[in-house]
Amino acid sequence: MKIALLQINPLVGDLSGNARLIADGACEAGRQGADLAVTPELALVGYLPRDLLLSEAFVARSWEVVAALARDLINQPPVLVGLPEPNPSDAGRPLFNTAVLLHEGEIGPRFRKSLLPTYDVFDEDRYFEPYHGAQILELGGRRLGISICEDVWNDRDFWKRRRYHHDPIEELIRSGADAIVNLSASPFSVGKYRRREEMLGSMARKHRVPVVYVNQFGGNDDLVFDGRSLAFDADGTPIARGRSFGADVVICDLEHGAAIAPAGDVSAESEIWRALVLGTGDYVRKCGFSHAVVGLSGGIDSALTAAIAAEAIGPDQVLGVLMPSPYSSRGSIDDATELATRLGIRTLTLPIEPAMRAIESTLAPAFEGRPRDVTEENIQARIRGNLLMALSNKRGALLLTTGNKSEISVGYCTLYGDMSGGLAVIADVPKTMVYRIARWLNETRGRRMIPEATLTKAPSAELRPDQTDQDSLPAYDVLDDILQRHIEQHQPADEIIADGFDPDTVRRVLRMVRQSEFKRKQAAPGLKVTDRAFGTGWRMPIAAKLES
Amino acid sequence: MKIALLQINPLVGDLSGNARLIADGACEAGRQGADLAVTPELALVGYLPRDLLLSEAFVARSWEVVAALARDLINQPPVLVGLPEPNPSDAGRPLFNTAVLLHEGEIGPRFRKSLLPTYDVFDEDRYFEPYHGAQILELGGRRLGISICEDVWNDRDFWKRRRYHHDPIEELIRSGADAIVNLSASPFSVGKYRRREEMLGSMARKHRVPVVYVNQFGGNDDLVFDGRSLAFDADGTPIARGRSFGADVVICDLEHGAAIAPAGDVSAESEIWRALVLGTGDYVRKCGFSHAVVGLSGGIDSALTAAIAAEAIGPDQVLGVLMPSPYSSRGSIDDATELATRLGIRTLTLPIEPAMRAIESTLAPAFEGRPRDVTEENIQARIRGNLLMALSNKRGALLLTTGNKSEISVGYCTLYGDMSGGLAVIADVPKTMVYRIARWLNETRGRRMIPEATLTKAPSAELRPDQTDQDSLPAYDVLDDILQRHIEQHQPADEIIADGFDPDTVRRVLRMVRQSEFKRKQAAPGLKVTDRAFGTGWRMPIAAKLES
Secondary structure (H helix, E strand, O other): OOOEEEEEEOOOOOHHHHHHHHHHHHHHHHHOOOOOOOOOOOOOOOOOOHHHHHHHHHHHHHHHHHHHHHHHHOOOOEEEEEEEEOOOOOEOOEEEEEEEEEOHHHHHHHHEOOOOOOOOOOOOHHHHHOOOOOOEEEEEEEEEEEEHHHHOOOOOOOOOOOOOOHHHHHHHHHOOOEEEEEEEEOOOOHHHHHHHHHHHHHHHHHHOOEEEHHHHHHEEEEEEEEEEOEOOOOOOEEEEOOOOOEEEEEEEEEOOOOOOOOOOOHHHHHHHHHHHHHHHHHHHHHHOOOOOOEOOOOOHHHHHHHHHHHHHHHHHHEEEOOOOOOOOOOOHHHHHHHHHHOOOOOOEEEHHHHHHHHHHHHHHHHOOOOOHHHHHHHHHHHHHHHHHHHHHHHHOOOEEEEOOOOHHHHHOOOOOOOOOEEEOOOOOOOOOHHHHHHHHHHOOOOOOOOOOOHOOOOOOOOOOOOOOHHHHOOHHHHHHHEEEEEEEHHOOHHHHHHHHOOOHHHHHHHHHHOOOOHHHOOOOOOOOOOOOOOOOOOOOOOOOOOOO | EEEEEEEEOOOOHHHHHHHHHHHHHHHHHHOOOEEEEEOOOOOOOOOOOOHHHOOOOHHHHHHHHHHHHHHHOOOOOOOEEEEEEEOOOEOOOOEEEEEEEEEEEEEEEEEOOOOOHHHHHHHHHHOOOOOOOOOOOEEEEEHHHHHHHHHOOOOOOOOOEEEOOOHHHHHHHOOOEEEEEEEEEEOOOOOOOHHHHHHHHHHHHHHOOOEEEOOOOEEEOOOEEOOOOOOOOOOEEEEEEEOEOOOOEEEEEOOOOOOOOOOOOOOHHHHHHHHHHHHHHHHHHHHOOOOEEOOOOOOOOHHHHHHHHHHHHHHHHHHEOOOOOOOOOOOHHHHHHHHHHHHEEEEEEEOOHHHHHHHHHHHHHOOOOOOOOOOHHHHHHHHHHHHHHHHHHHHHOEEEEEHHHHHHHHHOOOOOOOOOEEOOOOOOOOOOHHHHHHHHHHHOOOOOOOOOOHHHOOOOOOOOOOOOHHHHHOHHHHHHHHHHHHHOOOOOOOHHHHHOOOOOHHHHHHHHHOOHHHHOOOOOOEEEOOOOOOOOOOOOOEEEEOOO
16 A cells, blocks of 8 residues: 655645645645555644634634545545544534545545643643544555554653553554554654654554654744654554655555665754754745844854845845944954855844934933943843834844844843844754854855854853853853753752752852743744743743742 | 631742741631631642643642641641642653642642643643542531532533533532532633632532632732632522632631622722732732833823822832823823822833934935835834833833733734833723723722823824824724624624624734734733733734635
């Protein structure tokens, strides 16, 4: 049996557009002789649709569209399509997370998701009722066990701790499934790809059945989906793999598939770069923009952000804005200019001193007798935010925010200032990784994209004379290590200190993290690349008091 | 049997502080001869603790604190205390939502929540494993059925559609419970109080047992809890009611309780006013501030926000800032000044023209040949945001945002401009209700707090000459009606149009709502007063396309 994995990039809510993507894939599957085509999870509405699912009209419309799609595909192989289904019972949550078989012009059998992820960025218990019972699709002499995304993520032999009490795959096998098909929408994070491949391979081996897994690709708000649909034979050997971060129609032959080579460059630097390029390009495009604006400080964060933008939407579509102040060094201006030349993006220079003077003299009577402090630094950042947003408004270009994860973690950034923008491109990338990606870029591109001075000078916000980041923060390698332990591994202060870190530093860093919740609450969406990002998967109270 | 309802105002995360509140309440209960004291749900950690629950160290610490509390209360009546409990199983979610009995210096039996709300602002499936099985506390000859919050909200005879498949209260009754005790943390919304009282009364009547319900009060981020703990006799007659929006230790006698009078003024105006005053005061205090800053435009929104702030933290603690531009009318300045005089708050005047000139001339080369548009309006709003945040930073005072629900719905507001601030006080109050509350305030306070001109003049953002809100928006009564139908009642365009509204207006309003998700994503937390507020309970995609 040949199965076609339709690795598409749906636009959330765009039922007709997504139906076209599915139809195109199904026709290609037909041309290639597939016996069945399979979309990703909830492909018709795009994952994740969030509270669009609370609109009964939207869900009803998706069934009209899928019925029309079935008619359009009457001459194609059967297609399993993911979409939300109203729960007909008078008790329970309003929907099922469903896949329907489109076959011979009709909507055929339905298959419903059993395990509903409700952690990190996922909220499926908010919308969906879990379904219990094995769901087999009999087709071409095979008994295909149909599962949806999380259904494959609860194997007792693979995970130390399981979030659910039953294993839908075990149940499918007990009901006689001789292959497992999985419709997924599994967001990217660094290293997750390997975990996925290991888990699915071990599942095939354990049950001695082929496993077929279809993932969407593309950026949807803060999430990037990496594609890389997979198929394994009954030995757990990979026999097909979809493109990473791109569209694909992957044909796999369950009986006659041959082993394929391992994936290519999956270094963290390469993976994050590609995810951010895809996520940025899709956000710009899916929000209806074609141009972007980036403030260029001459520092590493704005340099990497601009490089990502130039790669994602083309250098012609990116405007770099230099906004020097009296505290800006000559080097910063030169570095920003050189970066723009290397990337091939246009620049504009808007000095902020006149606005600084106007605002400071307006405030002078109110500030009389009070010393200069961080207030005056924030004023500068907010003038820059105002100028950038004015360019964004006037030109209809999306402003990209340049803050990294380290500074957003500890609040070393100005709300309504450098935090302004529609998308925070590197918000989930720690500062040390920002440097690693920039160096990797220079090494692999055959030309230096990021100026050497930007890579080697001491990081500085340049908001007062001779300022450097390390006046306020621990060295970035120490800071990032503490942050990674605390944020991603949930380590409390005691444990981090016990691992040899300076107690005062650890407590100060964790206090800064807590005290900047109010900033993150108003931050732009940031592209998620680690296992725990700020944003939709980070839900902390603001008005709270914690023992340190 | 006498039960004491400990209606406290916990600070999220403040284990020691919350333990003190519980201890004080338990001692008062002891003095009044109670046989049992009951806290609200998760009282030791404060509701809702959100992702603090993902910290194992935090949960472990809460058990140390509750053990110490048990020892402290050795001479007091037994106390039921709510806190999170680790799930010892190797499958399922990490915690239970639990109540423990503190008795004779020890931690006694545990009672776990069965129904876990995962909708609107609630995410309990993210943290908690549901518990199945009736949990009876035998005490003083009674069999008390212990339930937690949502457990009482699934009665098949009360609700048309039920979210859960079983009814824990039915199960408690079948297991011989002769009274129902409920630990709750039930946030305020307009009209919810009446629904709660009806539901609990009907439950008592149906099962012929007394029902006792303890609610927390106070503001925690976007949620306000109104207290009003309740007790009913076996006829469903209310026999005790805690203060609304305040602290209380309510003693109810299950056998000898006498009927009490209905609640007092529960008009929407009064209810919202009291909720916003409590929510604002608590947010300021719980975030560690004592002062607040409000921009005063002379309009109704900033007038009501300032009045709320003055009531919440005292007029001496509120600074009103006038920021006139060349487009400000004389009337606006006079109205803002008069408001400040009536409220007794200090003012500061910071004209924005110098900063406007500086920013506009900085941008002039970049804007050459392009007509003036909304960009220049946003520049003004962002200068004001910069000035207000500078005052906030320099003085350590919290900036309060003044936008109402109508304008936030349709995006008639400037990101990083008038949307700046730590708390959006009236963000869930529609414009028409802002007027109603202001008039109610003037009528009930024995003095006009809001100037008459502010109530009667045409609303205007004053960002260009002779501008009024109705240049861009439908009349507010029409707009608010459409928004209420769409946002709170989930009506799609078709249905609203079928009810007699102008089709173009409806489609335009719904389009504006969709297109302003990116603004709301970066909005300050807003105090929730309706059944569906923007904020933690509103989870819409940004990069999405919807058919209109």
